[in-house]
Amino acid sequence: MAAQRTYLQVPFPEKDQAKALGARWDPMERKWFVQAEDLSPFKRWMPSGKYAASAEPVTTRHIAEPQSGYRVESADDAKGLSLLDFMLLIQGTVEAVFPQPVWVRAEINQIKVSQGHWFLELVEHDATGSVVASTSGTLWKGNSHVIQRFRQETGVELAEGIKLLLSVQPRFNPRYGLKLDILGIDSAYTLGDMAAKLNRIRDTLKAEGVYLLNKRLPLPMDFLHLAIISPSGAASLGDFRAEADRLARLGICRFTYYETAFQGASAPPAIVQAIARAVSLHERDPVDALVIIRGGGSAADLFWLNDEDLARQVCRCPLPVITGIGHEPDNTILDEVAARRCDTPSKVAQLILTTIHDAVGQAEAAMREIRELAERRMRLVEQDSRHWLEDISTRAGHLLMAREQRVQQDYREIRHAAGMLLARRQDRLDHLMQSCRDAGIRHAEASQTGLEQQWSAIGERSALRLREAVTSCEHLMQVILALGPEKTLKRGYGIVRSGDRVLTHQAELPPGAAFSIQMQDGHIDARRTS
Structure with a gap:
């Protein structure tokens, strides 16, 4: 008669020790249990009052013998175990230790679907991101309902990078090694992991003080130039492009597009680079806002946008960021930190149209108000101008009359003064003319005497110079004759x-x-x- 199943209270850090002693996991009760008469090895995990001593401790001989009739060679055999015997021993051990499915946490590294079968490469990373464990798991076509239920409960498609809690049955084949048959997926765990990741990103951004930086940026009153980050060749953006292209053709608003990947591990750094390019454009050609849009997709596709570095870049973006990602119920960390969230790309287009329409309406209202104020001001100015013109005309008539009288009086005074001044100037001029005439005669007589004296002196000096020149020429002639060829x-x-x-x-x-x-x-x- 089989021993009664006894459930244990095993802390998570000690599960490997309990498993090594023969404890098994009950996936339904989610507890460890043991079926043995000797419970002494499990004493520390027994519920109080449940322990009954047993004489025989668990030893290595409790490891199951391999099936299929193969014998385990003893340690006395000099040649040791054959590879097949060794692999069969491992197979028997796996089957003995894991007679029932167990729940395992793992991350999907690669997915391959063939003929309805799902082949998953499962990994686990440490805190530094290094792979510390990996294996392969298979979800056979007959269990495809597991995938369907997971989709319905989470809205998520299985994809690389998603963490799962899997119910697996280990299978060890001497030729192909260890494989895991996937029998179930805990949807709540995946949703919880995705939510936990969002919470970690949110808490980090708040601790850095950047969580609300972009959200606090005001949206512009009008849109003249927008930078758009969108997936490459996304057909689901047709409605947005139709409205945007119409605005561009009419010269109302310009759009600069940056197409990049939006899913897969390369998506976050690619979008970060696109944001940096848009900010660089803003420094050369001012941009009113940065728009990040993506058409509908699965929650797994949007999962890639929940990235800490990407969210931080959006928070620190100097441009107000507008998001239109997925469908109405979809939510990403980018939607939380952006200055404005729209549920879909079409609603982003509607926001742009509404803003431009409101700006035009405000401009028209302002123009009407300006026109009315101008008309009222013109009427007031016209009235004031008529009063001022009448007053100026009256004052000008009086002033002109007074000035005319003053001018006539000034003219008579100037004419009299001018006559007296001319008479005095004429007398002075006559006196100066006589003085100039006398001085000229005296100067001419003195000059005549000086010229005669200079002429006499010039004659004497010229005669002296002529005699000196004749003497010098005679001397030079004698020298020349003395230097001739014959001489x-x-x-x-x-x-x-x-x-x-x-x-x-x-x-x-x-x-x-x-x-x-x-x-x-x-x-x-x-x-x-x-």
């Missing part, structure tokens, strides 16, 4: 000629050339040898 030849010098040309330097006569030397009593012909 030079008489002193023993010769004149070298080449034809009719007199030579003064040896460079003028090349080697082998003929030349003649003129002397006092004749010529000598010669030739240069070197």
Whole structure:
């Protein structure tokens, strides 16, 4: 008769110790249990009053023997175990330790679907992001209802990066190794993990003091230039593009698009880079707002947008950010931190149209008000102008009359004063003319005497200079005659000629050339040898 099942109170950190001693996991009760007569190895995990001593402790011999008739060779066998025996021993151990499915936490690293079967590569990361464990799991086509129920309960498609709590049955094959048959998925765990991730991001941004930075930025009163970040070639953005293109054609608003990935591990850094490009554009060409839009998709697709670095970039963006991501019930961390959230891309387009329409209405109202104020002001100015014109006309008539009288009086006074001044100036001019005439006569007489004296002195100096010049010329003529060719030849010098040309330097006569030397009593012909 099999021993009664006894449930244990095993803390999570001690589960591996309990498992090694033979404890098993009950997925329905979500508790560890043991079926053995000797409960002494499990004493510390027993509920109070449930422990009954047993004489035999658990030892390594409790490991199950392999099935299929294979024998475990003893340690005395010098050749040890064959590989097949060893693998069968592992198989038997796995089957003995895990006779029932167990719940395992894991993250999907890769997914492959073939002929209705789901093949998952499962991993676990440590705090640094390094993979510390990995294995493969299979959800067979016959259990496809597990996937359908998971979709219905979570709204999430299985995708890389999602964490799951899986009910698995370990299977060990001597040839293919350890595999996990996936029998169930705990939807609540996945939803809780996604919510926990959102909470961690939210708490981090709040602790850094950036959570509300973008949300506090006011939206512009009008849109003239918008930067749009959207998925590459997204057909679901047709309604938005239709409205945006119409506004662009009419010259009402400009749109600069940055298309990038919105799902997969590469999506967050790609969107961060697109935001940086939009901010750089704003520094050169001012942008009113940054719009992040994405059409409808599964919750798993939107899961990639719940990224801490991406959310931080949106928080710190100097432009007000407007989001239109997914459908109306969808929510991402980007929607929380953005200055304005719209449920869908179409609602973003509606916001843009409404804002521009309101701006136009405000402008028209302002123009009407300005026009009315201007008309009232013009009427007041016109009335004031008529009063001022009448007053100016009256004052001008009086002033002109007074000025005319003053001018006539001034004219008579000026004419009288001018006559007296002209008479005095005429007398002064006559006196000055007589003085100039007398001074001119005296100056002319003095100049005539001076000229005669200078002329006499010039004559004497000229005669002296002429005599000196004659003497100097006679002396120079004697020197020239003394330096003539005949005189030079008489002193023993010769004149070298080449034809009719007199030579003064040896460079003028090349080697082998003929030349003649003129002397006092004749010529000598010669030739240069070197």
